[in-house]
Amino acid sequence: MRDEGIPVIEPAARVGDPVEAIDTPALVIDADAMERNIAAMAGFARERGLKLRPHAKTHKCAALARLQIEAGAVGVCVQKLGEAQALAAGGVRDIYVSNEVIAPQKLARLAMLAHQVKLALAVDSLQGIEQLALALQPSPASIDVFIEIDVGQGRCGAAPGQVAQLARAVQARAGAGLRLGGLQAYHGGAQHLRTAAERQAAIAQAAESVRTALATLRAAGIECPLVTGAGSGSFVFEAASGLWGELQAGSYLFMDRDYADNEPAPGAPRFEHALFVKSSVISRGASHAVVDAGHKSHAVDSGLPRVWGAALDFTNGGDEHGIVRGRPGEPLPDLGATVWLVPGHCDPTVNLHDHYVLVRGGLAAGRVASILPIDARGAIR
């Protein structure tokens, strides 16, 4: 049922428009760069015999998930059941909710979805496992259950020594459809340590936790089918460990300013910026220009956007404004001129927009190749 009370947001451009005709602010993908990123990551995983299950919390778009799967990904991850529902509606058939779900009303929705697509869920508590089994009881469907362990982030996840108890609880509910998928081991805090050595050290610690968990399972006579995890900042190290069998990196697709600020890891593919906010100058002072993009067009949780293609510094202008100043020798853009921004953090920036405008032929002189809906925008439940 569509809520008639909510007006639709029209896309900022039409297919075939030249780039300069894209209304602002708009979320623009350099489709050529994005496809190179997809191929590079798929190649990295393939060469190492690892599964790739990109995190769709980044792009929230069924069409982009399908592109990743066509390039070799086994499916996608999401963080919210609502994201899984939106992507399933868009034709994605293999979805892992890599996060805990506890509320009975959500688990009832999850049980319904498990009849439509191959579904997996992370758990870190006996209560979570019991609630899941209860929700599945009326009409059992298979769900792969991954035991999340805390590998250093200090957020969700059981202690590595507790995994046998949780794994046994999953196995005891095979009749309800629960199947032990393996271990969820993701270290979010490691992704943005700036030097490669710091990230390598953090993942070495995480690997110790994984080894402890695997030893605990072995001692209990439980086989672990798969360890899944890793992000765009650290996946080279998880891949090299020999422990992880599946990589969940998501941001490699777009490469935001914050990931680009990392020192690259040795052997990592070089991903390109592929996601931009197109903005326009709406006010011009003597020493600064004001663009029409602020907090409501780009997320600021990981810092401000960087201006792309011009020696301009961006400072915060509030919810609807950004302020740019020229570095020595750089002229200020005129009223109405375009300013391209590379978002500080791609995932929550994407979540502010309703559509992607995909451009081919470059940002300077390209054309709009397609418009993609951001299917799971706002799917926070």
Add this chain to the structure above:
Amino acid sequence: MRDEGIPVIEPAARVGDPVEAIDTPALVIDADAMERNIAAMAGFARERGLKLRPHAKTHKCAALARLQIEAGAVGVCVQKLGEAQALAAGGVRDIYVSNEVIAPQKLARLAMLAHQVKLALAVDSLQGIEQLALALQPSPASIDVFIEIDVGQGRCGAAPGQVAQLARAVQARAGAGLRLGGLQAYHGGAQHLRTAAERQAAIAQAAESVRTALATLRAAGIECPLVTGAGSGSFVFEAASGLWGELQAGSYLFMDRDYADNEPAPGAPRFEHALFVKSSVISRGASHAVVDAGHKSHAVDSGLPRVWGAALDFTNGGDEHGIVRGRPGEPLPDLGATVWLVPGHCDPTVNLHDHYVLVRGGLAAGRVASILPIDARGAIR
């Protein structure tokens, strides 16, 4: 035209549900508190003979705009033309776009809207005035034009000494429908100076700029019909100045954590927190609990949310998680338990959600009284 590609977001509750049944995360209004805020602000303006034109960039909701207008507001402000279109579609008849619009394709939309509702626009450049007149030419409709002056924020706005030239340019285009509305004088940077004395000093400076602009207009023989501006942190001072005739405060409706952290101004009404994110515990460690609300449920540009009704400290858990820890003596909430959050900044938090869930009877034991669509959510253009 609705884009069939984008799935609808279902509301988190149904009318009549008890509060505990509201799915999470959800944006919840304490309707009783909000109505007291509306009445207090309307009373403040009425007692001083000032117009009140609340900023709808805060709530983005036609039904809430109508409540404010029924309580005495003359209309609302918005920052984006898309917001104006969404609110007009929801029955709001008097809308001021208190921001610069330069792009011809946007001004063409604005010209169409000017035939449907009473519309006003801010300008700070001759080019902006010319483009507006051009856009209106095919089918003139009256638009009130406010000359924005920079009163200390260093963002948009002409220098106070330039206003006569701009005002004359507006008056010269009366045939195209442009009418001089007066001066736009808003000091965003003053709103969150923590002490009342600092805010008073900033507005005293802003008032000097307004006096200069008014003198410049008088010297040019131009009458200024109205000075409009002020925000929830400073309106007491603009009101006391005798210069501003219209107040644009918006956040008073909800009172976020950041505004509540201000030392109250003498004589200001005491506004109550009326906007909350309801979250739930999805993971429980020994010394922390993890809730299902992160950057995608609440904005963090003005700092983190504060936990409401429990002595818990909130720390950042990323896009989809928040981490809470108990202060001495406060038990950690159980798995599945509700944690209420007061957002750091209401405006961009609202923009993350599709609906408000309005509760009457309090957050502890109340019921859902209504669900309101956030009409201009995502209306960034």
